[in-house]
Amino acid sequence: MSAPTHVRSRSRARLRLSVAGLAASAVLGALVQPAQATGTPAPHDKALQKQLNDLVRTAGGPPGVIALLRQGDRTKAYRAGVADTSTGRPPRPSDHMRIASVAKAFSGAVALRLVDRHKLDLDDTIGELLPSQPAAWHQVSLRQLLSHTSGLPDFSTAPAFLDILREDPRHQFDSRRLLDFIADKELLFPPGSKYEYSNSDNIAVALMAEAVTGQRYERLLDELVYRPLDLRRTSLPEGYRLPKPYLHGYDVTPPAPPEDISEVLGASGVWASGGIVSTPKDLNAFVRAWAGGRGFLKEETRRQQRTFIPGAASEPAGPGVNAGGLAIFRYTTRCGTVYGHTGNFPGYTQLAVGTADGKRALTFSINTQTSKSVKPDLLAKVRAVQEDFVCALLKH
Known part of the structure; x- marks a missing residue:
């Protein structure tokens, strides 16, 4: 079912389709309640x-925010503002939400667990596993895709792709054909020669995983990530609907009231690069395993994962100084170092990080979009708050 015409036209006029996100009057009183967790909050x-x-009271800021800090067997939930401006309901750890480019960490997890099983090798190339892709791309390796050093152009910036979304934001794409939008393009640079964040990289990663297993990417996510980590509220939908209850995502453009854009866009146009839906609680469990690695990845694979490129930032940049590894980023703050991923999508901005031992993790979710090109001043404020939360996470 399509959205009403007036809603669709208004959303198209105001919706910001950011490169990284496409991977895209409230009650603002403070609301505080500990999350359900093991141990004593x-x-x-x-x-x-x-x-x-203060963040939810910022002009153009999010209607709501929720941060989950996990330290050992204790979880603290901080929240402010609302998950839904129409009801005034506060954000909850069990609310579904679009995790945006944090989904790239999930495709990385699938790929690296297949490396552990000797189904994939980091030096496998597009030419070897995806020979139908353009010959100009054949030398690109899985390692370069995971580290965003492939040189693949970003399909989500292709004029034909954006034209479709402008006409019908809920268009049902064939997710496995998203790279067709750039099939006539050469590589932007020789593979491995520089870092450039691209949504195309993780589409190719998922296609490689399918090629060597003969299984759909969605099934691989379930087998290799969801079930081992007991992520019961995490999924990769193709449509635009979100499971209920969900953290509503908003376009906030004062003086207009926040506009609910939670279900304006479908997930098929971002797929393995940004389409996953999860909850703060599930995402926190995932990033503990992804950051910690032990028991989730073999030690040699983990070592390869953590070969970092200094200055390679996630999109949007995370707190502190950023460096990029294989589907994971290192964030060096004034209080110490954490590992994880960020993401932004129309209506959402995400941070998920954990410590190297996997014992501590932070997820920080706001329900409006910000990036280096969308509300950069808000992003600077969000990053500063995130760094303070990282400092709280790392306290003994």
Whole structure:
């Protein structure tokens, strides 16, 4: 079912389709409640809570925010504002939400677990596994795709792709043909010669995983990631609907009231690069395993994963100084180092990080989009708040 004409036309006029995100009047009182968790919830830090309260009161800022800090067997949930401006309901750890480019960490997890099983090799190339792709791309390796050093142009910036979305934001794409939008393009640079974040990379990663297993990517996610980590509320839908309850995503363009764009766009146009839907609780469990690695990846694979490119930032940039590895980023803050991924999509901005031992993790979710090209001033404020939360996470 299509959206009403007036809603669709208004959304098309205001919707920001950011490169990385396509991978895309509220009650703003402070709302605080500990998350359900094992162990005894620790007392909340009033200074951290104040920062979230201030964030939702910022002009053009998110209607709501939720941050989950996991330290050992204790979880603290900080939240402010609302998950739904029409009801005033607060954000909850069990709310579904679009995790945007954090989905790239999931495709990385599928690929690296297949490396562990000797189904894939980091030096496997597009030419070997996906010979129907353009010959100009054949030398690109899985390692270069995972590290965003492939040189593949970004399909989500292709004029034909954007034209389709402008006409019908809920268009049902054949996710496995998304690279067709750039099939006439040469590589932007020789593979391995530089870093450039591209949504095309993780589409190719998923296609490689399908090629060597003969299984659909969605089934591989379930077998290799969801079930081992007990992620019961995480999925990769093809349509535009979100499972209920969900954290509503908003376009916030003052002086107009926030506009709900949660279901304006479908997930088929981002697929393995940004289409996953999860919850703060599930995402926190995932990033503990992804950042910690032990028990989830073999030690040699983990070592390869953590060969970092200095200055290679996720999109949007995470807190502190960023460096890029294989579907994982290192964030060096004033208080220490964490590992994970960020993402942005119309209506959502995400951060998911954990410590190297996997014992501590932070997920930080706001329900509006920000990036280096969409509200950069808001992004700077969000990154500063995220760094303070990382400092709280790393406290002994």
